[in-house]
Amino acid sequence: MVAYWIQTIFFMIASVGALLLGLDRLSKNVTKLAHKGLKNLFNKTSKHALMGVGIGAIVTVIMQSSAATTVMVVGFVNTGMMTLLQATSIIMGANIGTTITAQLAALNSFDFGAYAVVMCGIGVFVTNLGKNEKIKTLGRTLSGFGLLFLGLKCMDLAINAQYEGSFVVKDAISNLLAGIDGSFAPVILFVLGIILTAAVQSSALITTVIITLAGTGIYIGAGTSATELNNNVLFLILGTNIGTCVTALISSIGAQTNAKRASIIHLLFNLFGSLIFILILIFWKDFMADTFVSWFKDKPATQIAMFHTAFNIVTTLIFLPFSKVFVKVSEFLIKDKDKENEIGFSYVDERMIRTPSVATHQVRKELGLLYMKAAQILNISFDAFLKRDDSKREEVIKGNEELDKMNEKIMGYLVKLADSRFVVYEDECTVSIFHNVLSDILRIGEIGDNVCKYTHQMIEENLEFSDEVFLQLGFYKTKINSLFEKSDEVFLTKNIEKTKQVDEIEDEIDEMRKQLIADHFTRLTNGECKPENSGVYVNLVNNLERAADHMTYIAHSVEAAKNQAQR
16 A cells, blocks of 8 residues: 555656646747747737737747746836836736636546647657757647646546555545635635745646646535535635736846836736635635536536636736726835936846847847947047047046946846747857857947047147048048948848948948058158157057947848858
8 A cells, every 4th residue: 555655646746747847848849939929929019908918818828827928028117128008918918828728738628638648759759850940849849738738647547546446546635625625715725826826836737737636526625525616626726826926026026116016916916806706706605506517517627727717808808997007006016216226237137038039139229229338438539539638538437347247247148048948049149149249349348448548648648630630530430430320220120231331331441541541651751740649540540440340240240140040
């Protein structure tokens, strides 16, 4: 008997492991297959609440996790990509989308599992034999789907296994759960649902286990003589909806004010919805028997799954018109800070790493911001030279220090993004190229510092340049700024066709550099310029031309990433 229990416990652990692995594998690889679609969906967030609900539902169906969707939404709000009002409708939609997992689990009661497990084997063969990365990802998706049902089937077998003619495990679990009855059962089950979901950070897992138990004839809190589901199991389901909010709440720690508000909205929505249904279930004692049990006779797993879906759809319909109220309440509960962090990401958030296509898009915008900062540093130093102003050096040094700090933050983020289990090869290529772009941006800032040193040397040694020199340098500066604007446009929009325009401007800058140095040596020959000026002038012109080279490299990074991804 002891050996039987040990064997059964290990079999149950293996079943849960297969279930978790299946959910994880399915979620990860479907997300990879749909990575561009997810990016496009999030880009379509608008003022239309119903569209937000639809986006939230679709993304959650793809990712198989409302918690993951909500965490990403918190990240988008944190970076200003999304308003709180937009986030509210998407969060409501995520609650609807997450019910697909329960519906999949309920399919096992139709003996769908026996056929779905075949997908696991097919998926393994496709993964191993496929040469294209997308084909391999499709194979992993199929195997994940198969593992999901394999875990459910194994759990079913473990529960229904007989020992000397008796259903030992099933009877033991039934007797244990039947004890959760009486007047305090709703409270106990509701709190238990919160605790279990918060512990594993997955309402999908807890709901799936509940459905699997029901499919084997084990009814939670139904009493020893019950032959069908009653209201008690629904309190456990409602508790899971509150427990799933813990993930978003944890992710909002250390985030900006609006991100914390988004996680609070998620909690309030689920809390108020659960309270409404708790009251209905308390006063309508035969709610389950009168509705889902009678509608889906002899299908307890389907009954629970359908309630789970109905609950989230009904609460969304009730609260969607009050989205602005949720925003107002969250603003009342979470007050504005006097001052947010001065140096930090403007577009990037670690919560986006689960969708690398979105994350890389945001990193590109972050790098664009950094690129503009480097160009500003170069302009400040160049203007200071033209005005013989040595007072700007501290500003340039401080600007470069900020560039260095942001470089460290972005580098760290890129490392995490490259290591993400959701990243696809195309995004890996982009991340690799971003490292080079960072180096180019930092070098432009450093060249600005070099220009400040030339300004200091010019003033310290009392070097004089003619008005003609400053006029030529002014034209040189205008042309370099023109190159920055065009390369910045190419980098941010990924419009490779305009790279040719960047190259044309860069060629003009090369010719101007040659002409500037040639004119300088002509002035030296004619005695119009002092020899001691040469070091400062030639180095200045060459440094500015190198800055233009780095701007060109940044524009060409778009084409480089594309070519690398196609290899």
